Amino acid sequence: MTSTMTTEPGPAGAVGTSVLEARGVTMRFGGLTAVDGVDLTVGDREIVGLIGPNGAGKTTFFNCLTGLYVPTSGDVRYKGTVLPSKPYRVTQAGIARTFQNIRLFANMTVLENVMVGRHCRTKEGLFSAIGRGPRYRAAERDSRENARELLDFLGIGRHAGSLARNLPYGDQRKLEIARAMASDPGLILLDEPTAGMNPQETRATQDVVFKIRERGLAVVVIEHDMRFIFGLCDRVAVLVQGRKLVEGTPQVVRADERVIAAYLGTPYEDGAAGAREDEGTAS
Numbered sequence: 001m002t003s004t005m006t007t008e009p010g011p012a013g014a015v016g017t018s019v020l021e022a023r024g025v026t027m028r029f030g031g032l033t034a035v036d037g038v039d040l041t042v043g044d045r046e047i048v049g050l051i052g053p054n055g056a057g058k059t060t061f062f063n064c065l066t067g068l069y070v071p072t073s074g075d076v077r078y079k080g081t082v083l084p085s086k087p088y089r090v091t092q093a094g095i096a097r098t099f100q101n102i103r104l105f106a107n108m109t110v111l112e113n114v115m116v117g118r119h120c121r122t123k124e125g126l127f128s129a130i131g132r133g134p135r136y137r138a139a140e141r142d143s144r145e146n147a148r149e150l151l152d153f154l155g156i157g158r159h160a161g162s163l164a165r166n167l168p169y170g171d172q173r174k175l176e177i178a179r180a181m182a183s184d185p186g187l188i189l190l191d192e193p194t195a196g197m198n199p200q201e202t203r204a205t206q207d208v209v210f211k212i213r214e215r216g217l218a219v220v221v222i223e224h225d226m227r228f229i230f231g232l233c234d235r236v237a238v239l240v241q242g243r244k245l246v247e248g249t250p251q252v253v254r255a256d257e258r259v260i261a262a263y264l265g266t267p268y269e270d271g272a273a274g275a276r277e278d279e280g281t282a283s
């Protein structure tokens with residue numbers, strides 16, 4: 001990993017030192033261009049929202065950032081270094097993510113799920129693991145302590161010994177975040193972290209994301225819940241049909257007529273009905 005890069009302030013004036021720079025990212029599936037020349041810069045400790053209608057290309061863009069897809073063209077740099085094209089290597093480089101559809105090891109405990117997320121930071125090899133020598137035991141102890149701290153941080157420490165499949169839905173989403181954070185990332189990508197949550201859980205998730213930033217991480221978050229996005233993000237980028245339509249502060253984005261026409265449907269006013277936040281979805 002190299003040092004962070006200094007960039008010009010972005011459209012919202014929020015970017016000083018960048019951790020992520022995506023340039024001209026394009027992803028085609030046969031004749032369909034799911035992501036079309038998208039640029040995105042994420043600053044140190046910045047919280048960036050990625051919004052847009054269903055099928056706009058948001059998750060595909062995340063997949064291009066995390067090595068799940070190799071973009072048809074464009075490049076992605078993390079702290080100045082072009083990212084490798086394998087998800088495991090991207091995680092090692094410092095980018096972690098959660099998934100829209102929760103992906104936990106259902107029959108492992110909550111604690112074990114987080115310890116799995118730490119695996120890319122442990123140096124113990126196969127023989128050490130088979131022999132369970134002192135170095136292996138020390139690494140496992142560190143991993144366990146780290147996992148416990150993260151579970152407490154996410155407020156689900158009391159469930160450490162439960163099977164993941166027995167957790168309430170909202171807590172499963174928190175567990176996904178804990179597992180992603182176990183890889184010690186500098187940037188975390190959250191794909192619809194409040195999907196299926198009630199308003200109280202959604203507000204709690206907003207606080208969690210602020211606390212993640214306080215720990216020194218940058219965050220990119222995909223969400224359909226506009227109240228969540230506009231109350232949380234320093235900057236918001238809007239994708240429509242694979243292209244970035246608008247990017248700016250929440251104030252700029254929610255007042256933009258193109259965004260209203262293509263996505264929001266009616267002008268967004270915080271606390272007012274109309275802009276889908278009541279339904280919790282804007283697509």
Ligand SMILES: Nc1ncnc2c1ncn2[C@@H]1O[C@H](COP(=O)(O)OP(=O)(O)OP(=O)(O)O)[C@@H](O)[C@H]1O
Nearest residue numbers: 029032034052053054055056057058059060061283
């Ligand atoms: N592996 C794939 N093969 C072919 N087409 C794909 C593939 N993945 C995504 N697509 C298509 O790319 C487009 C963008 O999909 P994507 O899931 O990225 O949108 P999205 O903005 O995340 O939508 P949503 O808000 O519904 O999750 C869609 O038309 C989708 O059908």
